[in-house]
Amino acid sequence: MGEIDDALGRADREHFTREPPKTLKGRINFLLKHLTARQVGEEIGVTADSVNRYRRGTRKNPPPEVAARIEAAVRARWQPQIRKRRRKQAATSTGITVETRARFGYTAPIGTTDDGRFRRLTIHLPPAYAQRLFDAGDQDAPDHQMRQIIADGFRDIYFQDGGTRATGLSDVAINDIDYLDLDF
Numbered sequence: 001m002g003e004i005d006d007a008l009g010r011a012d013r014e015h016f017t018r019e020p021p022k023t024l025k026g027r028i029n030f031l032l033k034h035l036t037a038r039q040v041g042e043e044i045g046v047t048a049d050s051v052n053r054y055r056r057g058t059r060k061n062p063p064p065e066v067a068a069r070i071e072a073a074v075r076a077r078w079q080p081q082i083r084k085r086r087r088k089q090a091a092t093s094t095g096i097t098v099e100t101r102a103r104f105g106y107t108a109p110i111g112t113t114d115d116g117r118f119r120r121l122t123i124h125l126p127p128a129y130a131q132r133l134f135d136a137g138d139q140d141a142p143d144h145q146m147r148q149i150i151a152d153g154f155r156d157i158y159f160q161d162g163g164t165r166a167t168g169l170s171d172v173a174i175n176d177i178d179y180l181d182l183d184f
Contacts, residue, residue, distance in 0.1 A: 002143025090184035091131035
């Protein structure tokens with residue numbers, strides 16, 4: 001997973017209406033509603049017998065890395081309808097807000113500067129960019145492709161201001177991301 005995938009996951013979690021199960025037994029039972037014990041074991045890196053021991057409560061303290069994988073697996077499957085509804089709303093009407101501090105490089109006409117520099121930007125991108133970003137995420141696109149979608153949105157909305165300035169600016173790239181946060 002890349003930085004954009006992580007940011008999409010954090011944005012999804014902000015809209016949960018209920019918290020996921022807190023106990024180990026509750027988390028395992030939730031996963032077992034969606035997967036078999038063998039599938040859960042493969043995902044979290046333990047055997048199916050260990051999964052069943054966690055479910056029964058005979059084994060209560062998994063190693064920290066296994067506990068983290070269990071929590072991640074639960075959060076990835078928690079409230080899929082809420083996620084779907086929020087993403088559909090962002091992709092059709094509200095758009096997505098990107099807050100970042102990153103180094104932007106770009107190709108500009110001769111006689112202007114094209115030196116990349118760190119900028120802190122908070123830009124609201126229209127629904128079309130949200131849809132492209134969600135589609136790329138659903139297809140497990142590499143991080144550089146998702147960065148380019150955001151960079152294209154920044155070029156059109158921020159750098160070119162909808163076509164009213166910097167019309168010679170052609171390629172914008174996000175080179176170094178210090179932090180990135182998404183909201184939709």
